[in-house]
Amino acid sequence: MGYVDEVLELVSKRDANQPEFLQAVTEVLTTLRPVVEANEELYRKNAILERITEPDRAIQFRVPWVDDNGQVQVNRGFRVQFNNSIGPYKGGLRLHPSVNLSIIKFLGFEQVFKNSLTSLPIGGGKGGSDFDPKGKSDREIMAFCQSFMTELYKYIGADVDVPAGDIGVGGREIGFLYGQYKRITNLYEGVLTGKGLTYGGSLARTEATGYGLVYITEELLKDHGTDFNGKTVAVSGAGNVAIYAIEKVHQLGGKVVTCSDSTGWIYDPEGIDVDLLKEVKEVKRARLTAYAEARPSAQYTAKKDANDHGVWNVKVDVALPCATQNELNLDDAKALVANGVFAVCEGANMPTTIEATKYLTDNKVLFIPGKASNAGGVATSALEMSQNSERLHWSFDEVDEKLHGIMVNIYKNISSAAEKYATKDDFVAGANIAGFEKVVEAMLAQGVC
Numbered sequence: 001m002g003y004v005d006e007v008l009e010l011v012s013k014r015d016a017n018q019p020e021f022l023q024a025v026t027e028v029l030t031t032l033r034p035v036v037e038a039n040e041e042l043y044r045k046n047a048i049l050e051r052i053t054e055p056d057r058a059i060q061f062r063v064p065w066v067d068d069n070g071q072v073q074v075n076r077g078f079r080v081q082f083n084n085s086i087g088p089y090k091g092g093l094r095l096h097p098s099v100n101l102s103i104i105k106f107l108g109f110e111q112v113f114k115n116s117l118t119s120l121p122i123g124g125g126k127g128g129s130d131f132d133p134k135g136k137s138d139r140e141i142m143a144f145c146q147s148f149m150t151e152l153y154k155y156i157g158a159d160v161d162v163p164a165g166d167i168g169v170g171g172r173e174i175g176f177l178y179g180q181y182k183r184i185t186n187l188y189e190g191v192l193t194g195k196g197l198t199y200g201g202s203l204a205r206t207e208a209t210g211y212g213l214v215y216i217t218e219e220l221l222k223d224h225g226t227d228f229n230g231k232t233v234a235v236s237g238a239g240n241v242a243i244y245a246i247e248k249v250h251q252l253g254g255k256v257v258t259c260s261d262s263t264g265w266i267y268d269p270e271g272i273d274v275d276l277l278k279e280v281k282e283v284k285r286a287r288l289t290a291y292a293e294a295r296p297s298a299q300y301t302a303k304k305d306a307n308d309h310g311v312w313n314v315k316v317d318v319a320l321p322c323a324t325q326n327e328l329n330l331d332d333a334k335a336l337v338a339n340g341v342f343a344v345c346e347g348a349n350m351p352t353t354i355e356a357t358k359y360l361t362d363n364k365v366l367f368i369p370g371k372a373s374n375a376g377g378v379a380t381s382a383l384e385m386s387q388n389s390e391r392l393h394w395s396f397d398e399v400d401e402k403l404h405g406i407m408v409n410i411y412k413n414i415s416s417a418a419e420k421y422a423t424k425d426d427f428v429a430g431a432n433i434a435g436f437e438k439v440v441e442a443m444l445a446q447g448v449c
Helices: 003-014 019-031 033-038 040-045 048-052 101-117 138-155 171-185 205-223 240-251 274-283 288-294 330-338 354-362 376-390 396-421 427-445
Strands: 057-066 072-083 089-095 123-129 161-165 232-235 258-260 264-267 299-302 318-320 343-345 366-368
Touching: 003 019, 003 033, 003 040, 003 048, 019 033, 019 101, 019 354, 019 427, 033 040, 033 396, 033 427, 040 048, 048 427, 057 101, 057 138, 072 089, 072 101, 072 138, 072 161, 089 101, 089 171, 089 376, 101 123, 101 376, 101 396, 101 427, 123 138, 123 161, 138 171, 161 171, 161 376, 205 240, 205 318, 205 343, 205 366, 205 376, 205 396, 232 240, 240 274, 240 318, 264 288, 274 288, 288 299, 330 354, 354 366, 366 427, 376 396, 396 427
Parallel strands: 089 123, 089 161, 232 258, 232 318, 318 343, 343 366
Antiparallel strands: 057 072, 072 123, 258 264, 264 299
């Protein structure tokens, strides 16, 4: 049995109750075979794969808070600090009922390689809670965030671990979290990213993940003789990533015809109206039914169940899954291929199942995984850290230009790694290998730790 298979068997036994984490580890380690086999003696002697699949620490804690009825509520909080070989732990906080240790570990593991790909000095971590911010008042959100930070602050710091936002955590939540951190520690430092512009936030941070996704997709298209101009695009989700991916696609001449939320999805053959979508989702915090009511050309379809992914049944040239993990399954991949999709690039974290990814790549669909294509968010978070450290504030155009350069560089790196170790255009292997090599080099240099 080879080294990769030995470690996969070890992790499968050790973490048998963590399906999302096992899925991520399996996907990564399987694609790392060429580079591992070329260095097997060195990696085995130093237990590289065992160390890189085991987080430095996984912290779980109780989060008690009081709702508007005076009732005490209790949630679980998590922070997984996975690997800091190349810099402080960096990764978002997710607030969603589905959050558990498996999901946080999978996200933290992926974050190690994603952060490495940015070429910025940041390690990988992730955190969050099973708290659901939907339907909560601002006071309830503040009560939860203050209680959450009262425990979390012990484990983070500007040079230790710098969380950011993720699903359920936007500017409001980051503000409450930062206020409590400052209150407890009496420190005004860049310990969180995604902050408001009046207290250390960065311009272009809100747009960064969506814009970055489109920048790397545009680079992919250019490398294959085309671009977004005139292309029809499917996008899932209706949060920050989806909204700003749609906006940037339109700026580059493409037309996005779908978006979705947890209750249903929109098909708008005239192209998604970004200003209306922002009004519905960012201002009113409403469902997509409100979009359909205000847009005569839009068709709204309610989801039959959690596995209803109607956005992928539309004929498009490019698909950008921007909602959540495992939202694009094998049946969805078959529908996309049947409709002639040219490229699929992930805006969310692991939104495509392993079976769907294989089907897409087997059918010659260009595919870039999230650890590369959605790295724009964490890259801009790292740029926010730099601004905080230097007490500087860069213009939107300065940040956007740096973001564009980072995403172009990521594409070049994953493309080069794919050609060297795997097959041309195998960007899954290319992303994993390019991210892995930098982390391993740092781990070896720092000894057994």
